[in-house]
Amino acid sequence: MGEFNWLAVVLGALAFFVVGALWYGVLFGKVWQKSARLSDETVRSGNMALIFALTFLFELLIASTLWHGIERSGASARATMMMAVGFGVTVMVPALGIHYLYLRKTLSHFLIDSGHIVTGMAAMGGVFLLFR
Secondary structure, eight states, rough: OOOOHHHHHHHHHHHHHHHHHHIIIIHHHHHHHHHTTTOHHHHHSSSSHHHHEEEEEHHHHHHHHHHHHHHHOOOHHHHHHHHHHIIIIIIIHHHHHHHHHHHHHOOHHHHHHHHHHHHHHHHHHHHHTTTT
């Protein structure tokens, strides 16, 4: 079993965070906002420092859990990426889907957010490959 590598975990979480910034900023920002039924005023009214800080803390939790699983299993490079993307596709996206069904969210909203999760997990897995 390998050691817990905080640098890998922090950089993996940062990779996920950067994907989110690009995903909801440059790539799908306006489409997502419309799908989420959020006005410009509503988006601006949030405490963005708190939202970003909590987002990063949640991403650290995801990264630490993934890193621990990868290290405990002794996963190869291929298995590391399979675990990262697989966790996003088979655990995180279905959990999001369940919530979105009850919240009556649109399919486009679900697809945008699901794409972010899977891409973010792939980025995190890619960072972890640098430390394996």
